[in-house]
Amino acid sequence: MSATTAPSPATTELRPGAEVVLRALKEQGVEVIFGYPGGAVLPIYDALFQQNAIRHILVRHEQAAVHAAEGYARSTGKVGCVLVTSGPGATNAVTGLVDALMDSIPIVCLTGQVPTHLIGNDAFQEADTTGITRPATKHNYLVKRSEDLAATVHDAFYVARSGRPGPVVIDLPKDILIKPAPYSDAPTAPHRSYRPVTQPDMEQIKRAVALLKASKKPIIYAGGGVINAGPEASALLGEFVRMTGFPCTNTLMGLGAFPASDPLFVGMLGMHGTYEANLCMFHADVMLNMGARFDDRVTGRLDAFAPNSKKIHADIDPSSINKNVKVDVPILGDAAAILRAMIAAWKDDTTAPQKEALAGWWREIDAWRSIRCLAYKQEGKIIKPQHAVKRLFEITNETGRDTYISTEVGQHQMWAAQYIGFEKPNRWLTSGGLGTMGYGLPAAMGAQIAHPDALCIDVAGEASILMNIQEMSTLAQYRLPVKVFILNNEYMGMVRQWQELLHGGRYSESYSEALPDFVKLAEAFHARGMRAETADQLDDVIHAMLAHDGPVIADICVAKDENCFPMIPSGAPHNEMILGPNQEQNARAVTDEGKVLV
Amino acid sequence: MSDTHIRNATIAVLVENESGVLARVIGLFSGRGYNIDSLTVAPVDDTGRLSRITVVTSGTDMVIEQIKAQLDRLVPVHKVSDLSLEGPHLTRELALIKVSGQGDHRVEALRLADAFRARVVDATTESFIFEMTGNAEKIDAFCALMKPLGLAEVCRTGAVAMARGARGI
Ligand SMILES: Cc1ncc(C[n+]2csc(CCOP(=O)(O)OP(=O)(O)O)c2C)c(N)n1
Ligand SMILES: [Mg+2]
Numbered sequence: 001m002s003a004t005t006a007p008s009p010a011t012t013e014l015r016p017g018a019e020v021v022l023r024a025l026k027e028q029g030v031e032v033i034f035g036y037p038g039g040a041v042l043p044i045y046d047a048l049f050q051q052n053a054i055r056h057i058l059v060r061h062e063q064a065a066v067h068a069a070e071g072y073a074r075s076t077g078k079v080g081c082v083l084v085t086s087g088p089g090a091t092n093a094v095t096g097l098v099d100a101l102m103d104s105i106p107i108v109c110l111t112g113q114v115p116t117h118l119i120g121n122d123a124f125q126e127a128d129t130t131g132i133t134r135p136a137t138k139h140n141y142l143v144k145r146s147e148d149l150a151a152t153v154h155d156a157f158y159v160a161r162s163g164r165p166g167p168v169v170i171d172l173p174k175d176i177l178i179k180p181a182p183y184s185d186a187p188t189a190p191h192r193s194y195r196p197v198t199q200p201d202m203e204q205i206k207r208a209v210a211l212l213k214a215s216k217k218p219i220i221y222a223g224g225g226v227i228n229a230g231p232e233a234s235a236l237l238g239e240f241v242r243m244t245g246f247p248c249t250n251t252l253m254g255l256g257a258f259p260a261s262d263p264l265f266v267g268m269l270g271m272h273g274t275y276e277a278n279l280c281m282f283h284a285d286v287m288l289n290m291g292a293r294f295d296d297r298v299t300g301r302l303d304a305f306a307p308n309s310k311k312i313h314a315d316i317d318p319s320s321i322n323k324n325v326k327v328d329v330p331i332l333g334d335a336a337a338i339l340r341a342m343i344a345a346w347k348d349d350t351t352a353p354q355k356e357a358l359a360g361w362w363r364e365i366d367a368w369r370s371i372r373c374l375a376y377k378q379e380g381k382i383i384k385p386q387h388a389v390k391r392l393f394e395i396t397n398e399t400g401r402d403t404y405i406s407t408e409v410g411q412h413q414m415w416a417a418q419y420i421g422f423e424k425p426n427r428w429l430t431s432g433g434l435g436t437m438g439y440g441l442p443a444a445m446g447a448q449i450a451h452p453d454a455l456c457i458d459v460a461g462e463a464s465i466l467m468n469i470q471e472m473s474t475l476a477q478y479r480l481p482v483k484v485f486i487l488n489n490e491y492m493g494m495v496r497q498w499q500e501l502l503h504g505g506r507y508s509e510s511y512s513e514a515l516p517d518f519v520k521l522a523e524a525f526h527a528r529g530m531r532a533e534t535a536d537q538l539d540d541v542i543h544a545m546l547a548h549d550g551p552v553i554a555d556i557c558v559a560k561d562e563n564c565f566p567m568i569p570s571g572a573p574h575n576e577m578i579l580g581p582n583q584e585q586n587a588r589a590v591t592d593e594g595k596v597l598v
Numbered sequence: 599m600s601d602t603h604i605r606n607a608t609i610a611v612l613v614e615n616e617s618g619v620l621a622r623v624i625g626l627f628s629g630r631g632y633n634i635d636s637l638t639v640a641p642v643d644d645t646g647r648l649s650r651i652t653v654v655t656s657g658t659d660m661v662i663e664q665i666k667a668q669l670d671r672l673v674p675v676h677k678v679s680d681l682s683l684e685g686p687h688l689t690r691e692l693a694l695i696k697v698s699g700q701g702d703h704r705v706e707a708l709r710l711a712d713a714f715r716a717r718v719v720d721a722t723t724e725s726f727i728f729e730m731t732g733n734a735e736k737i738d739a740f741c742a743l744m745k746p747l748g749l750a751e752v753c754r755t756g757a758v759a760m761a762r763g764a765r766g767i
Contacts, residue, residue, distance in 0.1 A: 130618060135629050139673040142617070159673055193614050194673045319667035322660060326601075 014180035017149050018043035021110070021172070023183055024153035026053050028108075030081045032072065032449055033057070034065040038085020039125060040112025043177035057449060057478060060470035062089050064442035066096020066167075067468070070105045071429050071446030075404055077230055079160050080446065082109040087125030090132070090171075095436060097136040097167045102433025103253060104228055106165035108156045109137075115175040116144055129171045138166030143173070146181035154186040163196030164317040165228055196316060200333035200341050208288065208312045208329045209345040215286035216357035217364075218246045221269065221298075224253030224432070225291020225315060227425045229335035234258070234425040236339035237290065243346060245358060247365055249277040251292045252417055253432045260421030266365060267374075270298040271568050272414040275373035275577060276365055278566075282574040283364070284309045291315060291335045294325040295433070296597070304573030314338045373566045373579055374418055381534040385412065385487045385558040388538060389419040389459065392485060395542045402454040403427060406443040408464030409435045411493035411564045416459040438467030441484060445471055448480045455483070455546065462488040462555075463512050472525035475551040483545050484553045486518060489560045497563045502595055522553035531555040570597035606635070607662045608681045608689060608759045610767060611651040614674035615641050622672050623651060632657065632665050636691075636734075636756030648676065650767075652758050654734075679767050681759050689759040693737045698725040699748030707747045714740045725750065733757075 015023075021044060025033070034057045037045045048056050059065040062084045069080025080100075084093050090111040100107045111133075114123040130142045139159045141152050156168045212218055220241055226233045234257045241248045241264050248258045249269040258265055267274030269281055278300075281287065287309045292298065294313075299305040302324060311327040313320075314335065321330045331338055378387040389412075396403050405420055406429035407413040413430060422428050429447060431439035440458040448456040458465075465486055475482050487493075495510040522529030528548050532541040538556065545554045565580040613619045620639055627634050635654040642650040655665060662680070670678045681687040695716070697707045700723075707726060711718065716730035730737060734757060741752055761767070 131621070134618065134622060135625055140618075163671070193676045196671075317671065319664065319671050321667070323664055323667075326660065 012182065014182055016043065016047070017146055017172075017177040017179055017181045018047040020149050020181045020183050021153060021177070022047050022051060022054060024150045025081065027186060028154065028157040029078065030054055033081045033083050034059055034068040034072070034446065035083030036062050036065060036085065036089060038089050038112060040086035040114060040174045041083060041089075041110070041172070041177070043174065044083060044110070044112075044172075056083070058474065059442065060473050061468060062092035063095050063438065064445075064468045064471050064474070066093050066100065066107060066109065067436075067439050067442035068446035068449070068471075069107050069109075070096065070100050070103075070439075071406060071443030072450045073105050073107060073446075074227075074429050074443075075426050075447040076450045077426065079106040079108055079157055082107060084109065084111055085125070086112040086114055086129065087127045090127055090129040094132060094136050095434075097133055097169065099431055099434040099436045099439060100167035101136060101138060103431065104165050104224060105167065106160040107167035108153075108160050109167060109169045111169055111171050112177075113142070113171045113173040116173045117175070119173065129169065133169045136167070137169050140169040140171065142171040143176050146176055146179050149176065149181045150184045151187070154184075155191075158186075158191060159194060162194065164225075164320075197318075197332045198316070198334040198337055200314070200331050200338045202341065202345075204329055204331045205338070205341045205345045206349070208331060209342060209349050210351070211286050211310050211312060211329060212244065212246075212288060212346075213349055213351045213353050216354045217283055217285040217361045218244070218288070218358075219280040219284040219286075220244075220246050220248040220288045220290065221251070221281065221292055222248065222254045222257045222290040223251040223292025226254060226257040226335045229291065229316075231425055233334075233336035233339060236336055236343065238262070240339055240343050240346070243343065244353065247280050247362075249273070249280060251295070251298055251432075252430060254292060255417060255428045256422035256425045259423045261423060266369075268417055270295075271300070272418065272564055272566065274418075275371050275566055275579065276368040278568065278574040278577060279368050280365060281306050286310045287312065289313045289315075289327075290339070293320045294323070296324070299324060300568045301571055301573045306574075371579070378535060381536075383532060383535050383538055383556060383558045385489065385562050386415055386419060387535070388485075388487055388532075388556045388558055389415045391538055392457070392459070392542055393420045395539065396455060396457070396546065399455070399546055402451065404429065404444065404447040404451060404454055404456045406430065406440040406447065406456070406458045408440040408458070408460045408467075409437045409494075410461040410464060411489070411497065411562070412459055412461045412487040414494075414564045415487070437461075437464035441465060441468050441471045441482070444482045444484075445474060445480055448482050449478070456481075457483045457485055460484055460486045461493060462486050462490065462515055462518070463492045466516075469521070472522070472527055472551065472553075476526040479550065481548070481550050481552075483551070485545070486553065486555050487558050488515075488518070488555050489558050489562065490515065491560055493562070494564070500563065501569070518553050518555035522551075525551075527551035527553060529553050529555070531557065533557045570595070601658060601660065604656055604658060605662065606654065606656045606682065607665075608687065608757060609653045609655065609666060609669070610679045610681055610759060611653065611669055611675060612642075612677040612767060613649050613651060613672075614676065615647050615649040616674055619649070619674045620651070622674070623653070623669065626668055626672065627653075627655070627665075630668065632661065638756040638758055652756070654757050677767060679761070681761055684761060686762045687759055688762060689733045689757045690731050691734055691737055691755055691757050693730050693741075693752065693754045694719070695728045695730065695741060695744060695749070696725060696751040697728065697744050697748050698750045700724060703747045707744060710740070710743050710747075716740060
């Protein structure tokens, strides 16, 4: 046997499985695990106790562990790591896993499992975790042999972060965690079967650039894929948009990919997007979709979606292309690689862009902008929720601190998306695809762990916040100065809005009855509680919240009956937006077809 | 290509032979509401590491392209090949067909079996089991003919398929 093929001592030495798992995590760059112990994972907890390289954050519910890991992952670009026990630990994590799957967030979740000889016997705290999480993950594994342990962990990280990122589960039977196991380093050879395309086809790039050069009414529509491709992709997007002079819109997941303050930014698009962004989409003759997936919240009625446009779709996931919308030029690859190639091709292509037509297009866009679709009137004592978010944005901006905003789900989420401008990627953490109430607090917690000196704020609703409120206790334990900014309208506002618009104002079960006193609740969790009841108190409360060096719940009592506009009703095309209370009367009523949509 | 025309597709999928892989493929079809007309699977290499799944499905071109893309992004999938699109291919299916009856019906069943090249693999005084290979239409046709003659039971493997010519998958 030659020296190069001789197994290194590291691979022959046997250590308890749990130690091997931790060693592989360390090699994968894991610094933090969000988790919750239980019988089946005690060997890992024992190994964690005896080392210092990996920090464990004890959450108060396994769903929150996954959301925290999502916040950590999305705010850093790293893979988030979770550790939960078998049975209820694993089932509690499922919502978080599906959330990460829908929003393409890289997560590796270790779940404990009953020992291999008991699998299938309905043993105590046994659940078919790989069966349950198969459709909830990008991929999952059940490790049945000690010799597969290290390789499986390495494989899981590769799968979680490659191509379109996503959550991966490794189910670990307890005996495998105890038995001695060999260690092996991460493989250097390419993966046997999973090798996503990252480098784009240059012919497609040229076709795309030719279409864009000839365009008289172009729109660049960028999504979460640009953020997932790393900060460089966002920088390249900025470069490309500026060199073309085209208008740019972002999806909910894409906010921050292009700076909100740039004059070329026309705002978010989709159901609660801006008038100008949606009309750009409707009237465009060429659309460049960078890393977005033509989600139904964005397209509205499919047969009337951007009816006269040629569509270019750049995505890392072949299954996203031609799924909902047929496109003319598909480009497979990583967003950064595609944008780099597009920039080069744009320079190489000697055709002049349609300068005059573009100027006309911008005049049209400016006319749409002049409607000022996000304008609101803050009058009297009652705080308008839009105003609360706008002041939060302006005052945090004045502090000059690096700020991460998470949200729960509902009207407050949409107002945060509309009124907070993001200049950089990775600063906006929201549950887009699954729309998971309870996401925001743990996500902000995960971001705060990753960025201890940054300002991490959860813009919340009074209903959503109760879904993972127990994490206030985690904030206290680790002294995490997360700010919870509740827009308290005493309603499941988004539900109430739909009931008002679609169900004759019958507010069935959408009133937030018997709410806790959020100020006292904060105090019970060792945090600071504050409240703004009238408009004149708002700024003071925001200032006090930001000044406090610890966790805060700010209960902002806002107008109870405010609706979130603009709005494209379900099943309507982009040009049938409802702009606000004044235009509501002349807007077309939602069709019966639209009513069945969510 | 039309947006509404439904076509059949025979798709060959080469997968890593690991536990759960079949569940992944079937779950993908049921979870996303695709049709499965038939599905077969078995290991196909001597190391036992690769299995080949043959799925017969139907849908619009857009749906079938989606099915292939969804299959292709499953981690243990090596290769997805749309045999219906990629040129001429062979499809075969094995069926066991039990026919019970007496007198003229037996004679007629045997005569037809001969014409269809179905082999008798079991016989009693009241029954035959025929073994037959062919494409789905041939087996359908034979079963239809057996119906009035005492068709008692049918068991079919579902299609296996391969592209014609020298090239491998
Ligand atoms: C886990 C979960 N359950 C139910 C829903 C449906 N839902 C969407 S928004 C919403 C109301 C949210 O109320 P609140 O948190 O007060 O936010 P608001 O809309 O009032 O700003 C509900 C129930 C959901 N998105 N997630
Ligand atoms: Mg509310």
